[in-house]
Amino acid sequence: MEIVRVPLLNANENELELVEVMVAVGDEVQKGDVLCTVESTKATFDVEAPAAGVVREWPTKEGSRVEVGALLCVLTATADEAYELSADDAAKAAESGDFRATRKAKELAEAHGLDLNEAGLTGVVRERDVRALLGQSQAEDVQKTTEGAVGAGRVHLSDLQVRPSAEQMVMYGAGGHARVLIDMIRQGRPDWELLAALDDGRTPPLDVLGVPIVGSSAELTTLRQAGVRLAALGIGAVTDNARRVGLYQKLVDAGFHVPNLIHPDASVSASVTMGLGNQIFAGAVVSATVRLGDNTIINSGAVVSHDCEIGSHAHITPGAILAGNVKVGAGAVVGMGVTVYLGVTIGEGAMIANGVHIMSDVAPGEVIRASR
Structure with missing residues (x-):
């Protein structure tokens, strides 16, 4: 035993x-x-x-x-x-x-009015067993719901079917970064339901990849009070990283749980430790004993080698390569294609332009520009 x-x-x-x-x-x-x-x-x-x-x-x-x-x-x-x-x-x-039934199986059954006690199932009942009874996949359910709502015009908060017991998520943002995250979530966490998106633009579209846009960030508190537990920050703001810090804090202050999002095609070692709200994109490599703070972005194809420390809100942009034992301070941005030598420290709030080779420490707030 x-x-x-x-x-x-x-x-x-x-x-x-x-x-x-x-x-x-x-x-x-x-x-x-x-x-x-x-x-x-x-x-x-x-x-x-x-x-x-x-x-x-x-x-x-x-x-x-x-x-x-x-x-x-x-x-x-x-x-x-x-x-x-x-x-x-x-x-x-x-x-x-x-x-004898997993939580997801119970929730799916309840959502469709199915009594598992009368379903004739034996042993451990899983979500796939319930789906087999219903004759439809979760993806089909979500697609029908969102297509029907969006097809009818603007979806409003009152139109949403919030189920406090379900893993429903709101996406804050509706641009390119949000679209990448939506695909990532659908591939890596199909058990989460992308219920709605929020966008602070003057004339937001009706939806983003089928996820209805129901208002601005002013609706965050309303959604949380209604029972939506999960939120994702779908705004990259690579040229204004301080703004991204404030947007993330909005989600936290509203009471949302901001989970880590990891693309199924990313390579993340088992010994990696991380806080909350981190986003690790497709093709990224995060190696042994790396430590991530909160709300970091390890973008597509970036390599974070062994024993690196990445501070909260830092952004390692596409294709950047960090050798072992590199320390990146909170809020720093490492540009595309940058290489950082073994053991270098990049200070808080520093910004490194694309394609630069960093061989020595970078001071907090320092801007390293690309040569022309």
Whole structure:
């Protein structure tokens, strides 16, 4: 028997958020399979199975706060292996009881009025099982909803179907950066529903890649109070990075959870630690023990080598290459095609123009211009 507990990510935090659960009671897992993702104020962490086995207990619910050291799950070699828990662990397990359907399966069933108890399913019920019963994919659901709404004209806040229990997201921005993120989310996190977009332009379009634009950033608080939990900053503002800092803070102040967005074609080492709101684009490489702050952008094709530190709100633009142990200060911008030598420090708020080779430290706020 293996007992998996909530890990310690930060000596100053006794609780973590259980962001996502990948398994259900009764699942067979292999050593190294990701069981769940937990998140502190500074980092996210995938909890892996310490051994192959069968999930026998899972007392905590996705989205809940969990104490460091608390019981996450019990793994046994077989489904019928006997085991005993401590009094505290047994009490915790008894509080929740077994669940035989994943959260996503339950939500999809509820959204379509399907009673899983009467569906004739056995064993662990997953989202794909519910979809098979419904005879349609989540993508088809979303496409029909957005196409119908946008086709009828401007979509308003009152037209949205907010489901507080669902993973619905608002996109702040409607330009090129937002379009890239929308594609990224649809490829990498199809379980999230892009409910709406907000744009502060004078005459915003009706939608961005099928996501209806329902107003400006003035609606952020209304959407959060309605139950929308997730938000993404779809504004790159590469020439005005200070503006991007303020926009990100708007989302945080409104109470949104701004998750990390990682393209499925990016390469991110398991030992990387990061805060919240980071965006890692297709083709980017983020190597061993790199540390990212909050709201950084590691853009397409950028390489961040081992042991680099990237401060909050920094932007590593397309094709930039950072050698090992480089430190990039908060709010700095490293231009396209820039190469940065081993161990160099780039100060806070510095800006490096495209194509420059950096061999020595750059002072805070310094602007390095390209030669002409």
